[in-house]
Amino acid sequence: MNFPIVIPSEVEESRGGTQDQFRGVPRLRFASLGMTANRRLAIFLCSVFGIASAAFAQSDAEFAKANQDFAQGHFKEAVAGYEALVRAGEWNANLFYDLGNAYFRTRDFGRAILNYERALALDRHHPEATANLHIARDESRALELQPTRLERYLQFASINQYTIAAAVAFWLGIFGMVALAFARRRSAALISLSILCLLVCAVAVWAVHKLDNGSEGRGLAIVTGQDVQARLATADTANSVLALPPGSEIKILSTRGDWMYAALPNDLRGWIQTKNAEQVRL
Amino acid sequence: MFQRISIALLIAAACIDFARADSPSVTAVLSNSEATVGETVELQIKVTGPGDARPPEEISIDGLEIRSTGTSRQFEIHNFATSSSVTYNYTILPLRAGRFTIPPQTVRAGGKILRTPELALNVADAPGQQTTTRPGRGAQSAQSQATGARDLVFAELIVPKKTAYVGEIVPVQIKMGFDARVHPRLTEPPDITGQGFTSQKLQQSSQNLETINGRPFEVVTFKTAIAAARAGKFEIGPVKAKAQVVVPRRRNAPRGRSPFDLFDLDDPFSDPFFSNPFAQFGERRDIQISSEPVALEVKPLPPNAPPSFSGAIGSFTIATDAKPKSVQVGDPITVTTAISGRGNFDRVNAPLLEDDRGWHKYPPSSKFKQDDEVGISGTKTFEMVVSPNENKQSLPVLAFSYFDPAKEQYVTLHSEPTAITVQGGATAPAVAAQQPASSPATAPRGRAPVPTKPQDILYQLTEPSRTVASFEPFYARRGFLLAQSLPLAALLVFAGWKIRRARLDDREARRIGALQHEAAELMHKLRRDDASPREYYAEASRVVQLKAALASRNRGLDPNVVDAETAAETFKLDTDSRERLRSLFEQNDEWQYSGTHNGPGRISPENRRDVLELIENLK
Numbered sequence: 001m002n003f004p005i006v007i008p009s010e011v012e013e014s015r016g017g018t019q020d021q022f023r024g025v026p027r028l029r030f031a032s033l034g035m036t037a038n039r040r041l042a043i044f045l046c047s048v049f050g051i052a053s054a055a056f057a058q059s060d061a062e063f064a065k066a067n068q069d070f071a072q073g074h075f076k077e078a079v080a081g082y083e084a085l086v087r088a089g090e091w092n093a094n095l096f097y098d099l100g101n102a103y104f105r106t107r108d109f110g111r112a113i114l115n116y117e118r119a120l121a122l123d124r125h126h127p128e129a130t131a132n133l134h135i136a137r138d139e140s141r142a143l144e145l146q147p148t149r150l151e152r153y154l155q156f157a158s159i160n161q162y163t164i165a166a167a168v169a170f171w172l173g174i175f176g177m178v179a180l181a182f183a184r185r186r187s188a189a190l191i192s193l194s195i196l197c198l199l200v201c202a203v204a205v206w207a208v209h210k211l212d213n214g215s216e217g218r219g220l221a222i223v224t225g226q227d228v229q230a231r232l233a234t235a236d237t238a239n240s241v242l243a244l245p246p247g248s249e250i251k252i253l254s255t256r257g258d259w260m261y262a263a264l265p266n267d268l269r270g271w272i273q274t275k276n277a278e279q280v281r282l
Numbered sequence: 283m284f285q286r287i288s289i290a291l292l293i294a295a296a297c298i299d300f301a302r303a304d305s306p307s308v309t310a311v312l313s314n315s316e317a318t319v320g321e322t323v324e325l326q327i328k329v330t331g332p333g334d335a336r337p338p339e340e341i342s343i344d345g346l347e348i349r350s351t352g353t354s355r356q357f358e359i360h361n362f363a364t365s366s367s368v369t370y371n372y373t374i375l376p377l378r379a380g381r382f383t384i385p386p387q388t389v390r391a392g393g394k395i396l397r398t399p400e401l402a403l404n405v406a407d408a409p410g411q412q413t414t415t416r417p418g419r420g421a422q423s424a425q426s427q428a429t430g431a432r433d434l435v436f437a438e439l440i441v442p443k444k445t446a447y448v449g450e451i452v453p454v455q456i457k458m459g460f461d462a463r464v465h466p467r468l469t470e471p472p473d474i475t476g477q478g479f480t481s482q483k484l485q486q487s488s489q490n491l492e493t494i495n496g497r498p499f500e501v502v503t504f505k506t507a508i509a510a511a512r513a514g515k516f517e518i519g520p521v522k523a524k525a526q527v528v529v530p531r532r533r534n535a536p537r538g539r540s541p542f543d544l545f546d547l548d549d550p551f552s553d554p555f556f557s558n559p560f561a562q563f564g565e566r567r568d569i570q571i572s573s574e575p576v577a578l579e580v581k582p583l584p585p586n587a588p589p590s591f592s593g594a595i596g597s598f599t600i601a602t603d604a605k606p607k608s609v610q611v612g613d614p615i616t617v618t619t620a621i622s623g624r625g626n627f628d629r630v631n632a633p634l635l636e637d638d639r640g641w642h643k644y645p646p647s648s649k650f651k652q653d654d655e656v657g658i659s660g661t662k663t664f665e666m667v668v669s670p671n672e673n674k675q676s677l678p679v680l681a682f683s684y685f686d687p688a689k690e691q692y693v694t695l696h697s698e699p700t701a702i703t704v705q706g707g708a709t710a711p712a713v714a715a716q717q718p719a720s721s722p723a724t725a726p727r728g729r730a731p732v733p734t735k736p737q738d739i740l741y742q743l744t745e746p747s748r749t750v751a752s753f754e755p756f757y758a759r760r761g762f763l764l765a766q767s768l769p770l771a772a773l774l775v776f777a778g779w780k781i782r783r784a785r786l787d788d789r790e791a792r793r794i795g796a797l798q799h800e801a802a803e804l805m806h807k808l809r810r811d812d813a814s815p816r817e818y819y820a821e822a823s824r825v826v827q828l829k830a831a832l833a834s835r836n837r838g839l840d841p842n843v844v845d846a847e848t849a850a851e852t853f854k855l856d857t858d859s860r861e862r863l864r865s866l867f868e869q870n871d872e873w874q875y876s877g878t879h880n881g882p883g884r885i886s887p888e889n890r891r892d893v894l895e896l897i898e899n900l901k
Binding site: 063281 | 757
């Protein structure tokens with residue numbers, strides 16, 4: 001679908017009369033069109049909508065093509081199609097779920113688990129991704145990081161939910177404090193409400209920090225390589241700490257060159273080559 | 283009855299003990315029965331019993347120079363039994379080689395004459411001189427002060443084996459001796475130099491006082507272990523360390539012999555500094571200590587190592603346990619294997635399953651508990667989770683191989699066969715929940731039981747999504763941060779509105795205050811009788827206007843526009859009061875505007891009282 005795009009031709013000089021107030025401000029003149037401001041805005045919005053629609057239409061076509069490849073058993077082609085969409089930034093839970101399925105069919109369980117995890121990172125209540133993740137883990141015998149008890153309790157809400165709660169509580173608390181500052185009489189209820197809101201804010205911020213740095217936080221990565229060994233030092237000849245099947249979870253603690261230091265399942269820590277694992281959060 | 287017998291027995295035992303303690307005895311020991319010429323040996327004669335013992339007379343033996351170095355007394359109370367002892371110390375310096383006999387010495391103690399046993403001392407010729415830097419006569423001939431400082435310390439590297447295999451752990455001891463009077467301080471710990479071997483972390487094992495060449499030395503013992511990395515002949519060491527010691531300052535005047543320098547060994551402590559610390563200050567000096575190197579021949583491991591050999595060298599035993607022993611197909615079983623013994627535990631890997639068909643195994647975890655200071659003796663425990671894929675009657679046999687340097691051959695240990703019960707077909711609903719707590723967390727949580735047919739993944743989702751999601755949490759998104767400007771703006775508006783309102787309230791309050799102040803001043807003037815009628819009525823009217831403005835606070839009434847009717851309305855006056863108020867305002871107008879007045883030049887007290895009463899009643 002093609003949309004005409006109006007290109008501004010030159011800068012119109014300022015005019016007198018009612019437009020005196022805009023004197024000195026350069027204004028765009030549309031060639032051969034004496035349009036009003038409203039019409040120009042409408043055209044601009046239409047253009048934006050058109051470009052967006054065209055982009056969506058293109059991505060829909062690529063998505064449909066990848067789905068078709070998958071249905072016909074051309075899993076590698078399907079993987080390539082889905083990956084192209086991921087590279088284009090068309091991220092959504094269903095795309096990662098489908099990509100995970102395509103990798104599963106190619107028996108690349110590490111990347112299948114990685115993409116199921118990404119689908120769940122975007123939509124933590126994605127039932128299909130949850131189910132297939134379990135199956136992929138069973139197939140690959142992947143190891144998992146055990147969240148602490150505190151993390152398990154905190155996971156009843158997501159980081160974004162905690163963030164919103166923190167913001168709302170913060171502003172309520174601040175409004176309450178400002179109202180108290182100007183009030184002639186100090187209201188005990190208002191004081192209590194303000195303190196409560198600020199406490200809720202603090203707890204929510206702490207929860208965000210714990211979850212973000214926890215076993216399923218931003219450091220979470222999935223082993224995608226085969227026969228990966230976590231080692232005591234940054235050398236292939238260093239002693240092995242743990243053998244990590246594909247799809248195993250690790251938490252990246254730091255990186256040094258081609259190696260990263262990670263928390264491993266079983267409360268271990270070791271060095272892994274960066275090419276052997278990918279972070280869940282893009 | 284029984285109690286009396288017990289008491290009697292206790293008393294009898296105490297008496298026997300006392301009698302035994304009362305009977306003096308004597309022993310004599312040599313610190314070493316073998317020595318070389320110039321190497322000193324300690325002789326101790328210990329008298330146990332009553333305290334009035336007399337030491338033996340001077341011991342004189344041809345070829346040996348024996349000097350008394352002091353007496354020490356000990357008093358002990360042990361289980362209500364007391365004992366005391368006196369020890370006479372001697373230092374023997376062999377002057378020539380040969381076999382010497384120290385004859386029994388006579389000691390008087392508790393009124394008795396006791397005799398020490400006869401002692402033998404074999405003295406060999408000195409082979410050149412001491413190999414280590416232990417202080418000795420030959421080494422002491424150095425003249426410089428630095429040499430003297432070095433004579434106050436020594437280092438010795440003790441390697442118990444002359445040959446070893448590649449990778450074999452060889453325990454090593456390092457002894458560092460410091461003359462007790464130099465207040466030594468180790469600035470750099472000992473380091474074993476050399477190439478072709480790895481050494482473990484050095485551990486300080488003990489620190490004790492020894493007498494060497496008649497001088498007390500603080501001897502610190504370090505322990506470590508080395509392992510050769512390749513075959514060949516190596517030189518281990520020398521051990522090098524740095525220390526600070528206190529030595530006397532250089533002096534030009536000749537000095538006398540130290541009481542410690544029994545045999546005129548040119549002891550640096552013959553300096554008066556040590557006999558009288560105030561005679562001259564000592565100086566702290568850095569010295570380097572080094573030992574002699576030790577040769578070690580390293581042999582390669584023999585070929586044809588068994589498949590389960592991972593490089594372990596030493597002597598080990600294996601013990602295995604498994605839990606639970608009754609499972610469903612697919613359930614996890616934790617197999618715990620303990621490998622104990624002595625050797626290079628860093629190369630001890632988990633034992634292998636000899637036949638893993640029908641089993642799925644997970645990577646093992648391990649932990650090591652060392653029994654010694656350097657970690658060459660202990661127990662390494664492996665936990666491995668295995669799960670049967672089919673019906674089995676026993677766990678697979680585990681094999682662990684190592685090289686025994688004593689037997690000079692490879693040894694393979696096998697675990698005892700462990701019977702288990704595996705029920706196939708039926709699936710356990712909650713496998714992860716049944717997992718033992720001690721099992722490693724490597725097994726997948728919530729793992730589904732192994733079905734006969736592998737599970738398949740769910741369908742594709744072909745519905746395209748219109749929304750593009752982000753992995754970035756809200757707090758890191760620009761939109762979220764921009765959205766915070768809305769409540770911030772609202773807060774600023776709210777605060778501004780509150781501030782404006784407060785200011786308005788403040789202005790009104792000031793206006794009211796000013797009106798009240800003016801009304802009070804005018805009332806004060808009205809109560810005085812020195813005002814002219816023109817002033818009086820003007821002030822009275824003004825007070826009425828002020829009071830009316832104050833009374834109508836909410837309406838913001840300007841006092842200048844208040845007339846009689848407005849004031850009467852404001853105070854809701856009755857007809858009489860309204861008339862009086864009107865009359866007051868008229869009189870004021872007359873005085874203000876007519877220029878003359880029909881009445882008297884002064885206001886009568888009745889009129890004044892009447893006006894005041896009217897004004898005061900305006901509320």
